[in-house]
Amino acid sequence: MKHLSEWGLLMAAAAAMPLSGTARGRKATPAPIDTVARRLPNIVFVLTDDLGIGDIGAYGQRTIPTPHIDSLARAGMQFMQHYAGSTVSAPSRAVLLTGKHTGHAGVRGNDGRKLEDGTTYDYSLPAEEVTVAEVLKSKGYATGITGKWGLGGYPEEGGVGNQGFDYFYGHQAQVDAHHYYPKKLYENGRKIELDGTQYSDELTTQHALSFIDRSVAAGKPFFLEFATTLPHAELVLPAEEMKPFEGKFQETPFKGDWYGAQAQPRAAFAAMVKRIDDNVGRLVAKLRETGQLDNTIFIFSSDNGTHIEGGHDPNYFNSNSLFRGTKRDLYEGGIRTPFIVVWPGHIAPGSVSYHVSAFWDFLPTVCDIVDAEVPKGVDGISMLPEWTGEGEQPKHDHLYFEFHEEGGKQAVIRDNWKLIRLNAKQLSGDPSKVRYELYNLSRDPKELRNVASEYPGKVLELQRLMDKGRTQSKNPAWNF
Template identity: 35%
Template sequence: MRPILAALFACSLPASALNVVFILADDLGYGEVGCFGQQKIHTPNIDRLAKEGTKLTQHYSGAPVCAPARCTLMTGKHLGHAEIRGNQQASVSFPQFKEGQHPISAGIATLPAAFQKAGYTTAAIGKWGLGPVGSTGDPNKKGFDLFFGYNCQAVAHSYYPRFLWRNDQQVEINPTPIPGHAKPVEGEVKAEPWIGKTYAPDLMVKEAQEFIASNKSKPFFLYLAFIEPHVAIHPPLDHLDEYPKDWDAKPYRGEGGYLPNPRPRAAYATMISDLDRHVGAVREALEKAGILDETLIVFTSDNGATHDAGGVDTEFFKSVGELNGRKGSVYEGGLRVPTIVRLPGKVKAGAENTTPGFFPDWFPTLCAAADLKAPDGLDGINLWPALTSDAKVERTKPMLWVFPEYGGQVAVRLGDFKVLRRNLDTKKPGPWQVFDIAKDPNETTDLSAGHPELITQAVEVLKREASPNEIFPVKIPDA
């Protein structure tokens, strides 16, 4: 925090002020960690968080892809009000920027800014995706004292980039970078050509450890947006033999995009296990600093599992469990994400919580946890009573998704039901569908014929809640 601002607010914080570490995985499917049903991939550190905390089994991302999901998280606005509703590059509207996504505006309130204004030291380490350095969406302008990592999610397709950003400065880490994309290869496929000098996630973990150690005596908000397991698949080779060689009868040659790999299934599992090791390293840093049990830890993913691109085989791993859909879809598999909350003495250990919630809820929830006042006008609700006392939280604000990409899609959660429609921006828009999520989380039985009143209600919600957005337009259909 800037010295003058820190002095103004330091006296308002109690000595026992709660630290917050929010860990966001990238394209991690609902079923890709052990505590959410994964059988093949080893995730002991994430599973330990679940044993020490509470699993949220009906928690949703705010969007089915990267940038808009992060926008809903940072601003507490659902996709009907969020400024960023898709993955558009900043250069489309702002040609002066060569990397980064469309920026959030200068006036929008953000979650880290609320903590910063209250006297917290704040850091974002990992992937940003909400505006280039120097734009109105620059992370240093949106509440973060420190930013270290990838500003642009397109650059983050590579785990060995030329540079990472430290605030507004580029820090070169690979004189010879490895791209995240390559042409398909013929002949023998080898992993070694795609391994660079410096593995970017290692630097980000080290930065997180140093931030925790440096700020252990004062309250902090740490946002860790790791890039695993987003393709391209090219993890370090030293953990690859943790997984069986007979998983991969044939190599991935790069024919489906991204980089080739001789052992794609094993390499993908290794990436998720590397993510798990990052979580373990962060937990260990908190423990070493003596603040583990005074720190609220949230672990989740930005959206559902990726498609079977880049060598990924989601069927082999049952990456979304028995859910329907993948990343980019408003079906459960695209939106429902593995979520864990840990805070001993407040959040029950080894528990499951079925309260429906989504990313806009984190803004008011984390403010409530830290006893901060959330700004007015948020679309999320405070889930803290449900997490700490098993209280039933009545949703006074709707859960909805207005997504212009992947053909154009909308969805609304109405109690136990979800109403959705897809392919709105095509010549043959799909029909309205209604699913009883409580009884049918796999979305196998469409109940739309018997529940026209739910479709009418969903349309009313969407038309009331979806404000116009010229950059990311979606036409709300009639019932």
């Protein structure tokens, strides 16, 4: 708990600064954003892996302590209806980096293939995609990612080394990121041989902290994507971190499959969430130590909804905050994600946003902040007016999602009406097997009542948007 007061100290300092945004209904004076007159802000984006929206205290968790993350919510803005890029990892990360939703993104699924080095890599981001790291690098930023990449192999044109990141340390392939005591990690293009006794998340955390040190020493603003693999299955971590939770829950041992066996899966999951929280504290402490805390935009989120793998019981912890569905669903529990952003002097502490936003809004927001041109074809809109309270916030006409496992799924959200298309792969096969579900999220956020038969006009309206919402992918596996 030694870092618990870090954001409290920041909040006290921020109270003396000009603020912007809406703090629980109270308007604060906007702080103008002038990229010439002030230092460009650092950006730290903590991206967790399969963390449910209900797994942290700020969104309702009452069993697992998350004091550092909760402090982020008190120090900045907490979004209540923010969506991940997809309901699985690779496409969600592609959406975050490129600002294109899954109807246009270069990567739309978790598919992979084996390259010359014998590793099965996920499909690569196309080389022509412009990432947020490339945008920031063009503005003089040092750019780094530690943890999981999951968007192709390093030697490929679209791999991490060719997508605007100066530095990478961690798992290139998702298949390798499934285990926490690996035999290899990668530092840029170099394979780091390990003996299977080192906990990967500790290594990637240490390298994230070192990246901040190097960037500050070089006098550069920096962008760090801390892409932790926690709390994705398998449920395992160092014994000393398990001890505070051992014996505290009624357990059903997990016998193991692709993931390792775990006698106390509930204790392990709780300890993994606590480790995420501790790492947030370590990052905040490093920013304070290096004098960067007041000039850093700090963002916390998850790549999709909670998982049901490796022995995890999401219902026990209310991991999806009682929303319907989990990872691989297009129900709210699969795609609605925590999103908290802190920016001292620009975002009012303790503010709450009900603006409907998504991962594809991140890139245009960054472009707005650093005064960069938004790349062509981007689907997102800048959230900067919402963050700062300066200017009028544009709104999405609708949000679009697609997913290519389990028969294919699509979803459209417009004015809090949500249409889900199931068995979408049958559109070109047996259309009679395609099913539609319609929900009114304003009245029924848990998606308990399918009202498609009662509102056929609304179904038709959203179906038309769904059909127009995508372009054909070059990968035939990602088409309907």
